[in-house]
Amino acid sequence: DVKVTQSSRYLVKRTGEKVFLECVQDMDHENMFWYRQDPGLGLRLIYFSYDVKMKEKGDIPEGYSVSREKKERFSLILESASTNQTSMYLCASSFPQGYEQYFGPGTRLTVT
């Protein structure tokens, strides 16, 4: 059974703080993804990675960076958190070539 875990379910941070969101998958998937989910906007892709140390910008990368030092782990970094980054953050992973993505439970981040 595929397992994607995220480091926190709920997180509260202050404006200007550096925030790390961690995601780990246990299925040896090559691809990993970070999305944010906001009401009425669906899921928007922030960054994705198709190999260790490789990353690609998604649709809304501004204000975010990522790190993938090991195949199973993909980190999302908010360099200086702002209130407009309050959202649900979802991590996913998949095999290449059209395979479905498997999602973690999400982290609800509140920036005050």
Add this chain to the structure above:
Amino acid sequence: AQSVTQLGSHVSVSEGALVLLRCNYSSSVPPYLFWYVQYPNQGLQLLLKYTSAATLVKGINGFEAEFKKSETSFHLTKPSAHMSDAAEYFCAVSDPRYSSASKIIFGSGTRLSIRP
């Protein structure tokens, strides 16, 4: 460019009634198509997936979807709604620019409510 349109941000049906959630897509190449479900405070779970093997795709929990190329549609149906089907449903299409990365594009979602 690929895109997905889900008609109706909120659908409400009675328990036992037919569920129909609409999805239209645009794609420059034969697509992979997906339906995901999200229960409150959880991540997304795959309901079903179309990969060109068969136009009628059966998924989990009694859901199915039919790929209609002429209508560029992939509507999700269930013959008889159950209270446990209340959730948000997302339609998604593969992005061929990043096929090796399995990048997909999501619709904005449809919230399904079930009336007793």
